Amino acid sequence: MRHPILHRWSSRVSPSFSRCSRAVLLISAWAGLAALPLNPADAQEAYRQPDYGKFQVESGPITLEVWSWVSGLDKAAQLFEQAYPNIKVHVNNVGGGPGEYQKLQTAIKAGSGGPDVAQIEYDFLPSFIVTDGLADLSKYGANDAKAYFVPWTWAQVSPDGKAVYGIPQDTGPMALLYNKKLFDQYGLAVPTTWDEFAQQAEKLNQASGGKVKLANFFPTHAPWFISLTWADGAELFKTQGDTWVQMLNNPVCETVLAYWDGLVKKKLVSAIPGFTAEFYNAIGSGQIASSVEAAWGPGVLAASLNDKTSGEWRVAPLPQWSKGQPFRSGNWGGSCNAVPKQSKHPKAATLFCVWLNTAKEPVLSNWNSYGIFPASLAGLSSPDLHQPDKNPDKFCGGQNVAEVYAQAAQAVNADFAWAPWFAFVNDNYNKQIDALVGGKMTPKQALDAWQNESMKNAKGDGYEVKTK
Amino acid sequence: MRQHRKTALLFLAPFLTVFVAFYLAPVCYAIYLSLFIRRRVGIGPAKEVFGGLANYFRAVQDADFLNGLKNMFMFGVVQVPIMLGLAVALALLLDQSRGLFMKVCRTVFFMPYGIPTAIGALIWGYLYSPNLSPFNQILSALHRGTIDFLSPALVLFSIANIVTWTWTGYNMITLFAALQNIPKELYEAARVDGATQWDIVRSIKIPLLMPTLKLLFIFSVIGTSQLFTEAFVLRPLGYVADNITPNLYLYLTAARDANYSYAGALAVLLALLIFVISGPFLRRIGSQ
Numbered sequence: 119m120r121h122p123i124l125h126r127w128s129s130r131v132s133p134s135f136s137r138c139s140r141a142v143l144l145i146s147a148w149a150g151l152a153a154l155p156l157n158p159a160d161a162q163e164a165y166r167q168p169d170y171g172k173f174q175v176e177s178g179p180i181t182l183e184v185w186s187w188v189s190g191l192d193k194a195a196q197l198f199e200q201a202y203p204n205i206k207v208h209v210n211n212v213g214g215g216p217g218e219y220q221k222l223q224t225a226i227k228a229g230s231g232g233p234d235v236a237q238i239e240y241d242f243l244p245s246f247i248v249t250d251g252l253a254d255l256s257k258y259g260a261n262d263a264k265a266y267f268v269p270w271t272w273a274q275v276s277p278d279g280k281a282v283y284g285i286p287q288d289t290g291p292m293a294l295l296y297n298k299k300l301f302d303q304y305g306l307a308v309p310t311t312w313d314e315f316a317q318q319a320e321k322l323n324q325a326s327g328g329k330v331k332l333a334n335f336f337p338t339h340a341p342w343f344i345s346l347t348w349a350d351g352a353e354l355f356k357t358q359g360d361t362w363v364q365m366l367n368n369p370v371c372e373t374v375l376a377y378w379d380g381l382v383k384k385k386l387v388s389a390i391p392g393f394t395a396e397f398y399n400a401i402g403s404g405q406i407a408s409s410v411e412a413a414w415g416p417g418v419l420a421a422s423l424n425d426k427t428s429g430e431w432r433v434a435p436l437p438q439w440s441k442g443q444p445f446r447s448g449n450w451g452g453s454c455n456a457v458p459k460q461s462k463h464p465k466a467a468t469l470f471c472v473w474l475n476t477a478k479e480p481v482l483s484n485w486n487s488y489g490i491f492p493a494s495l496a497g498l499s500s501p502d503l504h505q506p507d508k509n510p511d512k513f514c515g516g517q518n519v520a521e522v523y524a525q526a527a528q529a530v531n532a533d534f535a536w537a538p539w540f541a542f543v544n545d546n547y548n549k550q551i552d553a554l555v556g557g558k559m560t561p562k563q564a565l566d567a568w569q570n571e572s573m574k575n576a577k578g579d580g581y582e583v584k585t586k
Numbered sequence: 587m588r589q590h591r592k593t594a595l596l597f598l599a600p601f602l603t604v605f606v607a608f609y610l611a612p613v614c615y616a617i618y619l620s621l622f623i624r625r626r627v628g629i630g631p632a633k634e635v636f637g638g639l640a641n642y643f644r645a646v647q648d649a650d651f652l653n654g655l656k657n658m659f660m661f662g663v664v665q666v667p668i669m670l671g672l673a674v675a676l677a678l679l680l681d682q683s684r685g686l687f688m689k690v691c692r693t694v695f696f697m698p699y700g701i702p703t704a705i706g707a708l709i710w711g712y713l714y715s716p717n718l719s720p721f722n723q724i725l726s727a728l729h730r731g732t733i734d735f736l737s738p739a740l741v742l743f744s745i746a747n748i749v750t751w752t753w754t755g756y757n758m759i760t761l762f763a764a765l766q767n768i769p770k771e772l773y774e775a776a777r778v779d780g781a782t783q784w785d786i787v788r789s790i791k792i793p794l795l796m797p798t799l800k801l802l803f804i805f806s807v808i809g810t811s812q813l814f815t816e817a818f819v820l821r822p823l824g825y826v827a828d829n830i831t832p833n834l835y836l837y838l839t840a841a842r843d844a845n846y847s848y849a850g851a852l853a854v855l856l857a858l859l860i861f862v863i864s865g866p867f868l869r870r871i872g873s874q
Contacts, residue, residue: 220841227846249844250631338825360628391824396715541842545828552738552825578644579845580626 166496167476168263173469180466181206185222186237186455187214188287189421190487194480198473205466214393215239219246219541226251226458234461235471238284239453240274241341241536241544246456247283248538253457254281258468266476270532271493275454277535284454285471286493288484290412291447291526292345292436295419298515299430300330300407308434312377315437319386322407331388333408334401335378337555338391340547341450343378345412347371348448348534350439355537362537362583364573367565373439375561379554389555393422402426410436412450413523417489420513429515433522447526449534452493478502485510491523498524537583539576546571613857620850634847641851651836651852654829655859657742661831662810665746670802672750673757674795678787680758681765692762695755703752707819710748715823736824745816745830753809757802764798765791797871804867811860832856 184195184207195207210233212218219242225232226249238246246252260282264272271286273279296308304325309315319332336342344354352370356363381387388406390397400406402423409415420428436447455471457464474480481497484490489510492498498520506516537543549571550564559567569585576583623637645651676695680688698706713719714735722732735744768791776786813831820826829835836856840849 216842223841223844227844245844248629248631338822357629362629390716391822394715394823395712396718396823399718539843545838545842548825549827556737575843579843580624580632582626582628 165478165500166266167478167494168266168472170469170473170477172262173259173465173472175202175205175466175469176463179204179206180463181208182235182463182467182470183233184209184235184237184455184470185212185218185233186235187211187218188237188484188488188490190484193487194474194483197477197479197483198470201473202469205470207470215242216541222246222458223249225460230460232458232460234463234467235455235457237287237453238456239341239451240271241344241451241540243274243284243454243456244277244536244538245541247277251458251460252283253459253461253464253467254283255285255457255464255468255471256280256282258465260285260468260472263472263476266495267493268495268498268527270530270534271452271454273532274536275456284456285468285475286454287452287475288414288490289452289493289527289530290345290414290450290491291523291530292349292410292412292450293447293522293526294408294434294436295411295416295431295514296408296434297404297406297427297430298432299427300404304330304407306332306407308432309437310435311441312437312439316377316381316386319381320384323384323386328385330404331386331406333381333387333410334392334397334406335382335387335389336392337389337551338548340544342392342410343371343374343547345448345450346378346410347374348531349436349446350374350448351446351531353534355535355540357535358584360582362576362581363586364537364569364576364583365585366543366569366572367562371565372562375554375565379561382555383557398422412452413491413520413526414451414489416510416513416519417485420509421488425509425513428509428513431514432517433514433519435522436526445525445529446531447529449530452491454493485520491520491527498527537576537581539572539579539581542575543568543572546575616850616853618850619847620854622847624845624847637847641848642855644848645851645855650829651832654832654835657830658811658813658832661742661746661813662807665749666803666806666810668746669750669754670757670799670806672754673761673802674792674799676754676758677761677765677795678791680762681791682783692759696759697755698752699756701752703815704819706752707748707816710744710751710816711820711823714744714820736820736826738825738827741817741820741826742830745813745820748816749809749813753806757806760802761795761798764795768794800867800871804864804871807864807867808860811856 182205184191186209189211192209195209198207199205212221218237222232222236222238223246226246232251256276263285264276267286268289271289275284275286276282294309300306301308304322306318306322307314309318315332322330322332344352347354347368347370350370350373352365352368352374354364354366354368354371378387382389388400390400401409401419404427409419411419416431416433419431435445438445455474457467457471461467475492476494476496478496478500481492481494482500482502485492485497485503486505486508492500492503497503503520504518505511510519511517546568550559550568553559553567554561554564573583573585620641621636621638622634623640624632625635626632680692683691713721716722716732716734716736719732719735721735725732734740772790773786776790781789812833814833814837817826817830817834818837828838832852833856836849836852839845839852
């Protein structure tokens with residue numbers, strides 16, 4: 119996996135040398151690289167990455183405390199330690215998503231006890247920006263890395279285009295992950311539109327006597343639902359001058375929710391909370407034939423199912439609302455690495471974040487160990503993401519999974535923002551969907567309640583929010 | 587006299603240090619925090635400004651918080667008597683039996699208390715999950731349909747079940763110890779007077795258990811007001827309301843919404859409420 123030339127190069131550029139000698143070494147390293155007799159595989163090696171030598175770090179031995187739920191990140195961290203022997207990296211998994219955020223919020227309020235680097239999803243980043251607890255990485259040269267990332271991800275970490283609150287790590291463009299074995303068994307066609315998707319759901323229901331559902335509607339993961347509205351052009355939050363705007367009950371959301379509610383009510387899709395033993399059991403035992411998943415989905419599933427049903431899956435582009443429309447996708451999750459202001463080594467932390475998410479080795483390592491789909495442009499289009507004998511490709515029968523998701527990534531609407539009170543919105547969704555699935559509300563009523571209760575919470579916390 | 591006071595202070599110092607650092611100081615800090623509100627101008631970071639009792643006025647009108655308190659009272663009224671009733675019955679049964687059987691039962695009943703609450707709740711979470719639950723698998727094998735133990739209508743009862751499972755054994759052991767302390771002469775005297783076993787239970791054992799039972803009742807009421815872990819652990823498995831218990835609600839206000847001031851006010855109100863409820867009981871027990 120590790121590229122010999124890159125490794126040699128990166129281990130030579132170690133911060134243990136003085137800046138001057140490092141620059142000399144850098145030049146000689148590049149010269150050496152150019153002078154090497156390149157084989158054809160190395161010739162297509164045009165992997166763009168920033169000049170890490172530009173990033174100055176604090177002097178003396180440094181240990182960076184990193185909070186992340188990405189399993190396998192410790193492997194990437196070890197690569198960093200080899201390249202920068204003066205900097206030790208301690209990766210600490212303090213819990214996925216909310217588990218980490220609650221600890222991080224507390225540490226920021228307390229003023230100490232936080233990490234040097236924290237994993238934060240884009241949708242939760244604004245709630246940390248407003249605490250004033252995150253360092254502005256533009257002070258440490260982060261804007262030099264801007265050109266190396268998918269533009270919409272940079273817009274997420276740098277809302278005003280100046281201050282930078284994190285370095286994008288991954289994105290979660292959406293596609294349809296389907297179980298080819300089940301599709302073949304029941305004679306299903308891979309749907310390209312949501313109409314076809316509903317027809318196949320009906321067909322599968324009849325063919326399997328209701329035992330196999332075509333997909334799962336995630337009743338407790340608002341960002342999953344939001345990604346599908348994102349793919350249909352919805353905007354849920356934006357700023358207008360000095361005011362926030364929240365539009366959770368917009369017509370697109372209603373169309374999408376009514377569509378899935380219809381499938382759930384007809385029992386054509388299941389409605390099991392995601393990331394639970396219940397869900398993994400259903401999908402691993404052939405009770406669910408497909409799932410609308412983000413780019414990291416196949417990797418997470420492969421790991422969570424312990425390679426059960428491995429090789430049976432394939433990825434297809436996200437179904438569209440109409441046949442002739444330009445292809446569109448949405449995004450679920452994806453995260454960045456942020457540096458809390460309380461970090462004693464913000465420069466080293468910035469270097470680590472930039473290196474982790476742009477250098478080839480960690481980007482590939484993260485994709486193969488956890489299916490972290492790169493936000494870096496070079497990573498996204500790297501042919502090396504295709505490793506048929508490794509997950510997530512192996513899980514998908516050797517298919518080039520990244521290719522499908524790279525296409526989806528380019529079809530994600532860039533104008534999409536989140537609000538600082540999203541944590542509340544996220545949980546409140548579960549309440550309304552529970553009432554919807556339980557038949558106590560219509561999709562419209564559920565969305566109105568979602569909008570109104572979230573609005574009330576935001577206003578109670580002092581935000582100026584409008585509905586339009 | 588002064589020498590005595592010094593010695594007393596010296597012995598109290600370890601306790602007082604911990605008590606002040608980890609109990610009094612956080613309480614004072616929470617009260618201090620609760621007096622601030624957040625002012626926001628535009629979309630930038632908020633400013634914390636002194637707001638007097640604004641957070642307290644907001645709390646007493648907060649339907650979510652009040653609903654959480656209602657749940658807490660319901661829970662106390664239903665779960666505490668069931669648990670203590672069970673504990674008394676089991677303690678009396680154990681007190682009647684002798685030998686190995688008693689020892690085995692005593693240990694088995696007490697065991698759930700030894701399991702960390704979070705782990706107990708996780709295991710119950712599996713037992714409650716709609717399709718994997720063995721209860722539901724038996725029900726569907728019998729074609730009786732399944733029960734969604736985590737649905738909003740049932741989740742409070744599901745939590746009550748976990749709490750009862752955890753704490754009945756603990757309460758039983760305490761009551762059993764109290765029973766063992768009753769002088770055997772009382773039973774002999776009663777038998778001489780022609781009392782049946784039931785008479786002994788009714789007229790000797792239960793009256794002498796009352797002080798212990800009252801104390802356990804107070805502990806249980808306080809425990810009810812602090813309900814958190816079970817609900818928190820069950821949350822990722824489905825929809826469990828933010829305000830199912832007041833403690834979960836104020837935790838989310840602080841840790842999720844980062845609104846520490848408002849959470850501080852909620853915590854102070856909750857503490858006052860418990861104080862008002864349990865204070866008179868404690869005083870009466872103390873005077874007995």
